[in-house]
Amino acid sequence: MTSEQPLPELHRAMYRPVREGNALEDTVARLAQTIRLGVVAPGESLPPERELAARFAVSRDTLREAIRELADTGYLVPRRGRYGGTFVADPLPQPPQPDPADLVDLDDVLGLRAVLEAGAARAAAGRALPPEARQELWARHEAAAAASEPDYRRLDSLLHLTIAELAGIPSLVPLVAENRARVNGWLDAFPLLPRTIEHSNAQHEKIVTAILAARADAAEQAVLEHLEASEALLHGFLS
Template identity: 80%
Template sequence: MSDAKLHEVRRAVYRPVRGGNALEDTVARLVQTVRLGVVAPGESLPSERDLAARYAVSRDTVREAIRELADTGYLVRRRGRYGGTFVADPLPQPPHPGEVDPAELDDVLGLRRVLEAGAARAAAGRTLDADIREELWARHEAAAAASEADYRRLDTLLHLTIAEIAGIPSLVALAAENRARVNVWLDTFPLLPRNIEHSNAQHEKIVNAILAGRTDAAEAAVLEHLAGSEALLRGFLT
């Protein structure tokens, strides 16, 4: 890669992240930094202070993102005079490298935004009886309390429950098919515990907006939530 091209790539991966999903976006940017070779295996990343300034996030967010990627084998933290955060050498290999078509990813994730944001808006616009309200909250609580092994299954059930209570029968099948395709990609990289915590907080925001009948808030909360997982998918897969 030429020096000029490398400079352009660095500008792209080190630009400020969005506020709503700062942790996920920072993780995704760091993964891109590694996978694009901006920082080679065995080399050190910029300091936490420098990364925080470049991404326009707090040092705590950078530290959490580095911890996530150290836990999954992408980064190595070293202490001492020559310490810092280094790219792992060798890097972990994804289970299905090179198999994701970027155009297909765009298509599936674009459809997901339409389906799930529309489902949340429709659900919030309905008058829900006590049983449905209780079921929705129970799905949220089950996902929040899930073990890592069961998290994606219960997360999926919560999202499909929202599609179901939207009151549009054909929407459920479309949402289920779309979610199945997304889950195949999600299963190619490990769960990130701090991302799960953030995801659960966003689930609560979505569910509360639906139960309160706030259509705009429900749609906006879903789009913010999906943007976080989309950032991770693009970071790990493209």
């Protein structure tokens, strides 16, 4: 499995059934989250409509309406023909600036992120990870470290989601995904800073190394330090 391919469990977490009462809105939100988190990269295609409709437990008409909504806003590009399908736009549209009213929840969301992600790292470090999982985790780190600026946020998110997956608690992955999607919405409001990326990559290496060495305390502490750095940036740019 290459570093660009999300793990099957991550697909299952993102393409899970939506709520019946808000099927269209939830399908749009789930697809947007999938795009924003980089589970499907710019230029890549979504799964076939029939498969997506079945996974979301919605009708084909509802799925097509959701795809149209995201196509109209520039996030998806439907293509016809033998090699057609629904593709993620490349490049993606520039996200809007966050509404200041949304920032009221900033500390709440960041607090939840610390609980979820530090706990995920501790749990992952406490497990006997099989060789393929260990290789995948290191590959995610290397991919983020080598990422170009346009790809960095996506590959950074995939590394953190992989850690959540390796915790071995299936219901944790969608919680981390939803939380990171909210955080990324704020992070996207200001440019990536080269020196902070270098620091972030060094922290990623500490986290991954601690997990692979089964050092749960060190893994948890490394995640908390890593999250504190981005929290400082968020407060600096947005508060």
